[in-house]
Amino acid sequence: MIRLKDLSLSLDGRPVLEGVSLDLEPGITGLVGESGSGKSMTALAIMGLLPDRAVASGRVLLDGTDLLALSEPKMRPLRGKRVGMIFQEPMTALNPLMTIGDQVAEVLRIHEGLDRRAALARAREGLDRVGLPAPRFPLTLYPHELSGGQRQRVAIAMAIALRPDLLIADEPTTALDVTTQARILDLLRDLVRQDGMTLLLITHDLAVVAGMADRVAVMQAGRIVESGPTEAVFRARSHPYTRQLFTASGHRPTRRSRPQKGPLLQVTGAVREYRTADGGLRALDGVNLTIGRGESVGLVGESGCGKSTLARTILGLDPLQAGQIHLEGQSVGPGHRMPRDLRARMQAVFQDPFGSFDPRWRVDRLLAEPFHLTGSPPDWRDRIGAALAEVGLHPTDARKYIHEFSGGQRQRLAIARALIIRPSLIVLDEAVSALDMQVRAQVLDLLARLQADHGLAYLFISHDLSVVQGITDRILVMQAGRIVEEGPPDSVIDAPRHEHTQALARAMPRIPDGMVAALP
Amino acid sequence: MLRYLLRRMIVMGASLLAASVVIFSVVELVPGDPASFMLGTGAQPETLAALRQQMGLDDPLPLRYAGWLGAILQGDFGTSFTYKTPVAPMIGERLQVSLPLAVMALVLAVVLALPVGLHAAARRGRAGDGLAMGAAHLGIALPNFWLAMLLVLVFAVHLRWLPAGGFPGWSDPLAALRSLILPAIALALPQAAILARVLRSSLIETMGQDYIRTARAKGLSRGQTLRRHALRNALIPVLTILGMQFSFLLAGAIIIENVFYLPGLGRMIFQAITQRDLIVVQSAVLVLVAAVIAVTFLVDLAYAAVDPRLRRA
Numbered sequence: 001m002i003r004l005k006d007l008s009l010s011l012d013g014r015p016v017l018e019g020v021s022l023d024l025e026p027g028i029t030g031l032v033g034e035s036g037s038g039k040s041m042t043a044l045a046i047m048g049l050l051p052d053r054a055v056a057s058g059r060v061l062l063d064g065t066d067l068l069a070l071s072e073p074k075m076r077p078l079r080g081k082r083v084g085m086i087f088q089e090p091m092t093a094l095n096p097l098m099t100i101g102d103q104v105a106e107v108l109r110i111h112e113g114l115d116r117r118a119a120l121a122r123a124r125e126g127l128d129r130v131g132l133p134a135p136r137f138p139l140t141l142y143p144h145e146l147s148g149g150q151r152q153r154v155a156i157a158m159a160i161a162l163r164p165d166l167l168i169a170d171e172p173t174t175a176l177d178v179t180t181q182a183r184i185l186d187l188l189r190d191l192v193r194q195d196g197m198t199l200l201l202i203t204h205d206l207a208v209v210a211g212m213a214d215r216v217a218v219m220q221a222g223r224i225v226e227s228g229p230t231e232a233v234f235r236a237r238s239h240p241y242t243r244q245l246f247t248a249s250g251h252r253p254t255r256r257s258r259p260q261k262g263p264l265l266q267v268t269g270a271v272r273e274y275r276t277a278d279g280g281l282r283a284l285d286g287v288n289l290t291i292g293r294g295e296s297v298g299l300v301g302e303s304g305c306g307k308s309t310l311a312r313t314i315l316g317l318d319p320l321q322a323g324q325i326h327l328e329g330q331s332v333g334p335g336h337r338m339p340r341d342l343r344a345r346m347q348a349v350f351q352d353p354f355g356s357f358d359p360r361w362r363v364d365r366l367l368a369e370p371f372h373l374t375g376s377p378p379d380w381r382d383r384i385g386a387a388l389a390e391v392g393l394h395p396t397d398a399r400k401y402i403h404e405f406s407g408g409q410r411q412r413l414a415i416a417r418a419l420i421i422r423p424s425l426i427v428l429d430e431a432v433s434a435l436d437m438q439v440r441a442q443v444l445d446l447l448a449r450l451q452a453d454h455g456l457a458y459l460f461i462s463h464d465l466s467v468v469q470g471i472t473d474r475i476l477v478m479q480a481g482r483i484v485e486e487g488p489p490d491s492v493i494d495a496p497r498h499e500h501t502q503a504l505a506r507a508m509p510r511i512p513d514g515m516v517a518a519l520p
Numbered sequence: 521m522l523r524y525l526l527r528r529m530i531v532m533g534a535s536l537l538a539a540s541v542v543i544f545s546v547v548e549l550v551p552g553d554p555a556s557f558m559l560g561t562g563a564q565p566e567t568l569a570a571l572r573q574q575m576g577l578d579d580p581l582p583l584r585y586a587g588w589l590g591a592i593l594q595g596d597f598g599t600s601f602t603y604k605t606p607v608a609p610m611i612g613e614r615l616q617v618s619l620p621l622a623v624m625a626l627v628l629a630v631v632l633a634l635p636v637g638l639h640a641a642a643r644r645g646r647a648g649d650g651l652a653m654g655a656a657h658l659g660i661a662l663p664n665f666w667l668a669m670l671l672v673l674v675f676a677v678h679l680r681w682l683p684a685g686g687f688p689g690w691s692d693p694l695a696a697l698r699s700l701i702l703p704a705i706a707l708a709l710p711q712a713a714i715l716a717r718v719l720r721s722s723l724i725e726t727m728g729q730d731y732i733r734t735a736r737a738k739g740l741s742r743g744q745t746l747r748r749h750a751l752r753n754a755l756i757p758v759l760t761i762l763g764m765q766f767s768f769l770l771a772g773a774i775i776i777e778n779v780f781y782l783p784g785l786g787r788m789i790f791q792a793i794t795q796r797d798l799i800v801v802q803s804a805v806l807v808l809v810a811a812v813i814a815v816t817f818l819v820d821l822a823y824a825a826v827d828p829r830l831r832r833a
Contacts, residue, residue, distance in 0.1 A: 049736055072741070080739030087737075092730040097752050097827060106748075107738045142828045158738060 030213030084159030101139025177463035252470030285481035298468030408439035637719030659713025
């Protein structure tokens with residue numbers, strides 16, 4: 001049993017945690033809160049992996065021993081043995097140059113002094129246990145040969161190899177698509193039950209916690225504002241912050257826009273193949289879709305189903321091997337064949353706003369970039385100020401750099417950049433997936449308002465049905481390069497016809513109705 | 521892996537061929553006729569024409585290129601204008617000095633840079649880091665001929681441990697090695713300083729990666745993480761620099777060769793240039809280009825050995 005007692009923490013004199021007290025008992029405890037509320041720092045404090053500049057006080061008790069007071073040589077034998085941890089980004093969490101067998105075996109070698117052979121044999125058992133069985137997943141695989149979900153399984157195998165008392169999972173499924181998320185959560189739940197382990201599940205997603213955790217603690221600005229059995233906390237929602245999180249989680253923006261007449265974008269018989277090591281991969285296999293003027297269309301599917309390939313071809317970045325794409329009747333394609341003024345009618349917002357901005361440019365220059373398609377109007381500075389105001393930022397932000405903004409603000413900037421040349425269609429590729437629930441709700445509201453104000457059409461791409469539910473008029477479900485189902489959001493989610501849609505709908509984390517309905 | 525190897529080898533062959541065309545054309549295009557140079561300014565026009573014909577200078581360009589390349593493939597690099605002796609043995613003789621010198625300097629540079637870079641990265645921002653990087657700065661800033669003179673003063677003149685210069689030939693391997701030690705050190709120190717800096721910054725960047733955090737969460741100490749996980753991942757940029765350094769060391773050692781009176785490749789090329797001995801220049805440049813391409817190939821192989829993701833490419 002782990003007890004946090006009055007844990008406080010500051011980074012460079014700035015308080016991050018203030019008087020955090022929390023008892024972790026066998027079973028699953030959820031720790032929820034928005035980004036920056038101190039969830040991850042709490043986890044790192046337990047692991048003794050705080051940054052060097054962090055100053056901590058209080059106690060972290062593991063069976064009466066204060067981990068916070070332990071020296072590094074005394075803490076190290078506990079790390080990985082009594083407390084294990086998995087992280088958010090499975091794609092980068094494994095050493096790319098080491099086989100998965102050696103990476104799992106390493107835990108056993110350093111803690112139990114096993115030789116390589118014995119450790120590898122145990123690693124084999126460990127990988128079997130997390131659903132990476134022997135013939136298909138040999139120990140000699142490298143991380144790049146695995147998908148994100150499989151890599152997260154390897155990370156779990158490493159963390160539980162020595163059956164720790166406490167496993168900390170920091171947003172373990174946030175970077176995965178919903179169906180993979182559901183499988184990883186199932187795995188964690190089973191492991192906790194089998195080993196009688198304590199799991200601290202950190203997430204911003206209330207629905208994940210609702211389905212998993214026995215107890216929940218709600219964190220706001222470095223403090224635990226409420227904690228207790230999950231159902232009781234969720235039903236009562238006695239703290240205003242818990243209510244806020246709840247509202248954000250089920251948030252659906254108010255939409256005033258109505259689709260107008262006539263098609264804007266038409267994709268007919270789109271085929272795109274990639275050459276791979278073992279033959280070809282048909283990323284698009286005869287895709288047909290139409291988006292009307294002012295219409296908002298959701299495109300949902302698992303990673304690798306061809307969504308992003310479709311987005312790239314629609315934006316005229318990649319060629320098609322067969323089929324056609326027309327925007328307002330004009331042909332879309334890569335290179336100079338597509339006139340600039342046609343290109344200017346489409347813009348895009350991607351998942352990672354930080355990666356899509358040049359860190360050395362100021363905001364005004366970043367936002368003015370699309371003007372190269374149309375020529376800069378004389379009043380471009382005013383336009384930038386207006387665009388910033390429109391997305392809820394201040395015109396003076398124009399002189400700042402991108403690192404001075406939060407994740408949500410960066411996504412607002414990406415939207416402002418897309419809007420600046422008044423396109424008719426914006427492609428949003430996982431545009432809110434990296435945002436926590438509250439920021440996500442705000443950005444969705446913003447998108448709904450902008451759509452109504454400017455008569456914009458959206459193609460909203462996501463792996464998660466619940467994300468597109470409230471912001472689209474129509475949902476398309478994609479699987480293996482084909483559109484397998486199409487319909488209004490509520491009927492696709494509540495009465496899915498195709499089995500793939502059914503799987504996606506089942507995997508959607510939801511807060512049970514019983515917990516939602518309790519408040520008057 | 522086999523496909524990767526094959527692809528690299530095809531690229532290597534194509535680069536060599538392209539380089540040979542460029543080298544041949546450049547030497548053809550520079551003003552100054554080797555025949556008139558050999559005969560001096562007061563030569564009779566008839567003698568000049570006869571020599572030109574004898575040297576094959578009047579044949580069309582592609583024909584001369586084909587003849588030149590064909591001869592080279594048989595080991596015949598032509599005859600030096602100045603010394604009237606075959607070029608191939610001349611270059612071979614010089615390589616006997618330059619190649620071991622470059623290899624020794626490079627090995628020494630790696631042996632010095634590895635612990636310094638590791639140490640500095642492990643103690644980033646602390647006194648040990650400052651000291652190591654200060655020394656590296658100094659190593660880069662000091663000209664190697666000055667270092668060479670210093671080494672001669674200390675180890676040859678005062679301590680009399682090693683010879684101050686000259687090369688006795690490989691008939692006495694021990695003496696030959698002894699005569700290369702000081703020049704190798706003089707060459708290696710600045711290179712080691714560069715390598716240590718590259719290794720340090722590459723390691724520091726690697727230590728910020730997610731998988732390093734994972735390794736720490738497994739219970740590895742900082743030092744173990746650095747050696748087991750970061751070092752190999754940080755090696756790629758180091759290998760790139762290493763490849764470039766070898767090419768430089770092979771022909772760029774001319775100052776050091778002069779300080780130590782070593783009959784190396786650099787000095788030979790320098791002399792050939794001043795004497796307009798174009799055949800020698802051409803051949804030496806071709807040999808150097810071949811060496812650079814071969815080293816690049818080796819570096820590519822090393823990349824693949826380090827990084828499994830490249831073996832599939």
